[in-house]
Amino acid sequence: MNPVEKIAALEAAQRAGIDLDLLDSNLALSYEERALRHESALELVLALREAGAAYEKSTSAAPEAR
Amino acid sequence: MQPMKSLHLLLQRLADARFEFVVVGGYASVLHGSAYVTDDLDICAVLTPQNVEILRTALADLKPCHRMTHQKLSFLEHPPVGHAVNNLYLETEGGVLDILSNVLGVGDYQRLRQSAIEVPLFGRKCLVISLADLIAAKEAMGREKDLLTAKELRAIAAKRGKSTP
Numbered sequence: 767m768n769p770v771e772k773i774a775a776l777e778a779a780q781r782a783g784i785d786l787d788l789l790d791s792n793l794a795l796s797y798e799e800r801a802l803r804h805e806s807a808l809e810l811v812l813a814l815r816e817a818g819a820a821y822e823k824s825t826s827a828a829p830e831a832r
Numbered sequence: 833m834q835p836m837k838s839l840h841l842l843l844q845r846l847a848d849a850r851f852e853f854v855v856v857g858g859y860a861s862v863l864h865g866s867a868y869v870t871d872d873l874d875i876c877a878v879l880t881p882q883n884v885e886i887l888r889t890a891l892a893d894l895k896p897c898h899r900m901t902h903q904k905l906s907f908l909e910h911p912p913v914g915h916a917v918n919n920l921y922l923e924t925e926g927g928v929l930d931i932l933s934n935v936l937g938v939g940d941y942q943r944l945r946q947s948a949i950e951v952p953l954f955g956r957k958c959l960v961i962s963l964a965d966l967i968a969a970k971e972a973m974g975r976e977k978d979l980l981t982a983k984e985l986r987a988i989a990a991k992r993g994k995s996t997p
Contacts (some may be wrong), residue, residue, distance in 0.1 A: 767989055767990055767993065771990070772990040772993075773990075775983075775986040775987050775989065775990040776987050776990050776991075778983050778986065778987075779983045779984055779986065779987035782980055782983045782984075784867075784980075784983060784984045784987060785867065786987060786991075788867045789865055789866075789867065789984070789987060789988055789991060790991070792865040792866070792867060793865045793988065793991060793992065797863050797951045797952060797953055798952070798953055798954060800862055800863055800865065801839075801840050801862065801863065801953060801954075802840075804839075804859075804862045804869060804870075805838065805839070805840060807869045808837065808839070808869050808870075808871060809837075811869050811871065812837060812871070
């Protein structure tokens with residue numbers, strides 16, 4: 767990747783809303799640390815999904831107030 | 833309560849079973865530095881009857897089933913012993929595991945292996961698709977989410993001074 771391509775790639779990512787500082791932070795980690803950080807994020811996503819599903823279930827089961 | 837999902841547990845199982853594979857997809861993106869979260873593990877491998885049996889043994893206690901089948905057929909019983917398959921889409925107690933014999937835009941296990949990187953993970957060594965091949969695969973998939981990931985991976989390549997397709 768030449769310098770022009772590098773700048774274009776970084777600008778395209780920025781335009782797409784990608785957090786380049788977060789990438790720097792990830793790149794400073796070892797492979798194992800990246801896997802562990804991802805595992806924590808995944809746990810949170812799954813917990814939120816479960817909570818969302820439980821909420822949906824509770825609201826659809828309750829009779830609608832009029 | 834759902835059992836704990838752990839993609840790195842799946843990776844450890846496969847590595848300990850001496851199953852030969854290359855990590856591809858979202859988890860490979862994470863290992864290359866992506867900030868996206870994925871809830872499945874995609875790998876590329878050669879699914880000979882022997883390899884299917886190795887997989888069955890490695891995953892046996894994680895209740896693997898074919899997630900694309902209506903009845904969630906058990907992977908421990910299907911396909912029958914001695915049958916080779918092209919792809920496997922499994923759901924296990926450790927998480928979703930997809931095993932592909934080919935990666936769109938790149939090729940099969942042998943092709944991926946040529947440029948894969950060896951990554952130390954939890955006391956094991958795993959082969960991971962190269963950054964350039966992963967970008968090619970994501971761009972070949974062409975879905976919006978894959979194209980966004982490809983942009984992120986190109987930014988990672990730019991930051992690391994890696995060559996890209």
